Amino acid sequence: MNLSFRKTLDRSKPNRRDFLVQSSCATLGITSMVNTLSQLQLVGSAAAAGGPNDFKALVCIFQGGGNDSNNMLIPRGASAARSHYELYRGIPTYAGGTGGLAVPNAELGLTAITPDNPGAYDPGAGYTNNDLAIHPACEGLKSLFDSQDLAFVTNVGTLTQPGVTRANFAALAPTKPPQLFSHADQVLQWQSSIADQPFTSGWGGRIADLLDAASNTNSAGLAMGVSIAGVNSFQVGTSEQPFVMSTAGALDFDGYGPSNVGYADALTNVTLKPFLPGANGYDPLTSTNYKATGQGWRLKALEKLMAMNHANLFDASYQNTAKTARVTEGVVADTLAYTNGTVGPTLDAYFTAAFGGNANSANTDFANQLKMVARLIIGNYALLQDGKPANNRQTFFIQQGGYDTHASQIAINGNNTVNTGVGQFALLNVLSRSIKGFYDSIVGHPRGGLALWNAVMGFTASDFTRTFTPNKTDSTGGSDHGWGGHMMVMGGAVKGKKIYGTFPLLEVDGGIDCTGSRGRWIPSTSVDQYAAKIAEWVGVPPAQIDAVFPNLSRFGPGTNLDFVDLTI
Numbered sequence: 001m002n003l004s005f006r007k008t009l010d011r012s013k014p015n016r017r018d019f020l021v022q023s024s025c026a027t028l029g030i031t032s033m034v035n036t037l038s039q040l041q042l043v044g045s046a047a048a049a050g051g052p053n054d055f056k057a058l059v060c061i062f063q064g065g066g067n068d069s070n071n072m073l074i075p076r077g078a079s080a081a082r083s084h085y086e087l088y089r090g091i092p093t094y095a096g097g098t099g100g101l102a103v104p105n106a107e108l109g110l111t112a113i114t115p116d117n118p119g120a121y122d123p124g125a126g127y128t129n130n131d132l133a134i135h136p137a138c139e140g141l142k143s144l145f146d147s148q149d150l151a152f153v154t155n156v157g158t159l160t161q162p163g164v165t166r167a168n169f170a171a172l173a174p175t176k177p178p179q180l181f182s183h184a185d186q187v188l189q190w191q192s193s194i195a196d197q198p199f200t201s202g203w204g205g206r207i208a209d210l211l212d213a214a215s216n217t218n219s220a221g222l223a224m225g226v227s228i229a230g231v232n233s234f235q236v237g238t239s240e241q242p243f244v245m246s247t248a249g250a251l252d253f254d255g256y257g258p259s260n261v262g263y264a265d266a267l268t269n270v271t272l273k274p275f276l277p278g279a280n281g282y283d284p285l286t287s288t289n290y291k292a293t294g295q296g297w298r299l300k301a302l303e304k305l306m307a308m309n310h311a312n313l314f315d316a317s318y319q320n321t322a323k324t325a326r327v328t329e330g331v332v333a334d335t336l337a338y339t340n341g342t343v344g345p346t347l348d349a350y351f352t353a354a355f356g357g358n359a360n361s362a363n364t365d366f367a368n369q370l371k372m373v374a375r376l377i378i379g380n381y382a383l384l385q386d387g388k389p390a391n392n393r394q395t396f397f398i399q400q401g402g403y404d405t406h407a408s409q410i411a412i413n414g415n416n417t418v419n420t421g422v423g424q425f426a427l428l429n430v431l432s433r434s435i436k437g438f439y440d441s442i443v444g445h446p447r448g449g450l451a452l453w454n455a456v457m458g459f460t461a462s463d464f465t466r467t468f469t470p471n472k473t474d475s476t477g478g479s480d481h482g483w484g485g486h487m488m489v490m491g492g493a494v495k496g497k498k499i500y501g502t503f504p505l506l507e508v509d510g511g512i513d514c515t516g517s518r519g520r521w522i523p524s525t526s527v528d529q530y531a532a533k534i535a536e537w538v539g540v541p542p543a544q545i546d547a548v549f550p551n552l553s554r555f556g557p558g559t560n561l562d563f564v565d566l567t568i
Helices: 017-030 033-049 080-088 103-110 139-146 183-192 203-215 294-307 313-339 348-354 364-384 425-442 527-539 543-548
Strands: 054-064 072-073 133-134 150-157 225-227 392-400 454-460 485-491 499-501
Touching: 033 527, 054 203, 054 425, 054 527, 072 080, 133 139, 139 150, 139 425, 150 527, 183 203, 183 454, 203 225, 203 392, 203 527, 203 543, 294 313, 313 364, 348 364, 348 425, 364 392, 364 425, 392 425, 425 454, 454 527, 527 543
Parallel strands: 054 392, 054 454, 150 499, 225 392
Antiparallel strands: 072 133, 150 485, 454 485
16 A cells, blocks of 8 residues: 555646646746646647557666666777777776776677667767677667667766866866765756756656646546655656555555455455546445445445545545555556456566576566566556556656675676676676566567557666776776766667767766766766657657756757657
């Protein structure tokens, strides 16, 4: 049960909160009443355009701790980029390099990729020679890249203004992102997209504020924002808040029936939800849906207390939170039924296959987070297709921690081989296989398929990348807090097998190394630009993008960021 984060049940009656939702972005620097009114009009037009086939799900995959993406997308072969990589990377190097670990080129070649847009992403002519590889642990990601279902967006990071260079970096100290290399601050700035203002909301939450009232087919639908990784800033809105649940699902009230049937000992029809009008629900004050059993009498008394009006605002708020939790856990149960082995097959086999047939490895916390997201997406989509209450738009938040690799980033065995079971290698292995299992389960499930994959977009984010140079010269070395890094986008609407943005010039003590000689890349793409493309796909019209990303106008739409097909 979720008692702390709730979704307003009745959105049919205008109130002060609903108006503030539409005008909330004005507090972020957009003060025109015309813009506020246009946002109000957007809700009406989006509601008119919605339908059971108009479904989209957005999945934020946060790599907590700062993923060293210089080890995720690697230059190879004969190129200037490869020369710089071997010269400066040091201990985290995968093939040769001064003092680096000598992993055979054949191993690196297993994940070699050839982007379909050669040179478009290079900082200079032929810099990478279009010869790149993904981390050796990421064969699942390579598979999706090669099938045009995944793309990289290079050197993305928090920015407050364009035109930051090594020469003016120190002079811009008062206006560049505050606490630039701090975990907590950069996570907050990444998830809000507004690096120069105190946090008030996340960009996923602002999308929900704008779209959720229109996308929910009725008040019985699951909240637009769902987190499987606890509280986060990305999904915090002015009105809309995420529903937080675990990989085991939503909790229900105990003692009213078998766990696999819900409230079967207390209710005549367990598919009906309390407090909801119409054919999908019942009013506890007048309903005859309760059984004449001890469980039925107790549940009736409990739900009657929830249904009563309270003059005290605190009592009313507590009551409404409990009501919302009672309804939402029932919605979650209905959604998950399509993938729990009763209404439809489970997703376990897809994830186990992605982990090489190892069911134990396929049940890591992160894999289970992504599996739960796949179950909710498939179930929500199936509910829509079956004409049942559901939400046409969903955002999900999951997180994989452990990327703060200050030491032993690449663990080395005594025979100078990589210990693939620990460190970044193990993290990226789980990430890659889990994403592959996610894709396979959505495409392979009978209530999913390619049509549903076309309606899903996953994207990665992280605190920052890490320094290009190591902090030690021996095998215990790691990397420290950096700035701009590489992200991934995946889904049927992604124009995959391409590299977007501008690949960093891998030179330390010069180029785009912001200061010193550690290789902290000044981002060439702002979080605002990256996120705006994603938001446009999920349903925010171009005319409203600035309302969600008030700093976007400083940067423009961005060059070479056309990574999504908006017609899908």
